Amino acid sequence: MKVLHVITGLGIGGAEQQLRLMLRQLPTHNEVVTLTDPGPVAEGIVADGVRVAHLDMAGNRDLAALPRLTRLVKRGGYDLVHTHLYRACLYGRIAARMAGVRTILATEHSLGAVQIEGRPLTPGARALYLTGERLGTATVAVSTTVARRLERWGVRRDRIHVVPNGIESGRFAFDEKARRAAREGLGLAEDAFVVGGVGRLAPGKRYDRLVRAVGELSGARLLLVGEGPERARLLRLAQERRMADRVLLPGACEDPPPVPHPGDLPSLLAAMDVFVSTSHDEAFGLAVVEALAAGLPVLHVTCPALQDLPPEAAPGARRVSGSVPGLAEELRRLRALGPHRRPVPPAVHHYDIARSAEQLMAVYEGALRRQPPTREASSS
DSSP states (O other), X not given: OEEEEEESOOSSOHXXXXXXXXXXXXXXXXXXXXXXXXXXXXXXXXXXXXXXXXXXXXXXTOTTHHHHHXXXXXXXXXXXXXXXXXHHHHHHHHHHHXXXXXXXXXXXXXXXXXXXXXXXXXXXXXXXXXXXXXTSSEEEESSHHHHHHHHHHTOOGGGEEEOOOXXXXXGGOOOHHHHHHHHHHHTOOTTOOEEEEESOOOGGGOHHHHHHHHHTXXXXXXXXXXXXXXXXXXXHHHHHTTOGGGEEEEEOOOSSOSSOOTTSHXXXXXXXXXXXXXXXXXXXXXXXXXXXXXXOOEEESOOHHHHTSOGGGOTTEEEOOOOHHHHHHHHHHHHHHOSOOOOOOHHHHHTBHHHHHHHHHHHHHHHHHTOOOOHHHHTO
């Protein structure tokens, strides 16, 4: 089976890194085209042995990119085209149709309750999304929560298949040596209480609340792994609260990295004592699952990945309101317990990337046969 994946960009981001992990598992001949930004994730995909083409698209309204993409699809002789992220889903579906490809899938990675890919949902965005969706064969939702949102938007239920995001769970197993090396590299004392978060530094993540909450705990440190437009504002807030020396922003983290090192994501998670997700609108919550795989106690405001499972699947995770006083109180409670690692919970095994790849292959095969797998099988 020859599959072309079309994605908006390949800078460091959740959907982009998820694509790379999936490509490492799929037993198909895969190629990738990125509309823009062939960044670090593109380099990683190429290093894994998958060809990546760059369309060099100038912007959302660069219609000249459409015939270029159509020619690329036609030349490739693909059995299936799989699109990822809003712009790529729209242009990719149209190009695949024009190139004569009959089987077209799209993964919806980032549909929140009130935003998509960090942008507010509008009637125009919804109308354009639904127009594009009808050009495809099926839509893959990364969680049951996203599947329900798609249905409410107007996507037919029989066109939606749930294939959850996944992680290479074994890579995140806690390592005391990695913890010491990461803390040394970050200038953190062995006995420091370190609160952590992972994600794009964007307004919707509400990391300002986490800065304020950690500021209420004398001597506590905050380690935020990610990059984005809120970086400068978060640093200013830390300075205003006289805790600039207690907030660490090491930047975005490619995962998996070319080679393991003290600054890679598993090592940074090992350096933390508790993980917090303050975002109020998520499509999945992959960082929470990674933190659980690292044995961390987790506080989260919302996480569809866990909300779609029974509570006993993640006993180390606690849902919180996200208020600053509430977060500070929860962090005090966890600090009083002392540093500890929890057993890896069932939720982590449920979201192993190998399992997700098997589910996606079932969707591929069903789409090619024009007989999609049952919803029960696709959402298990």
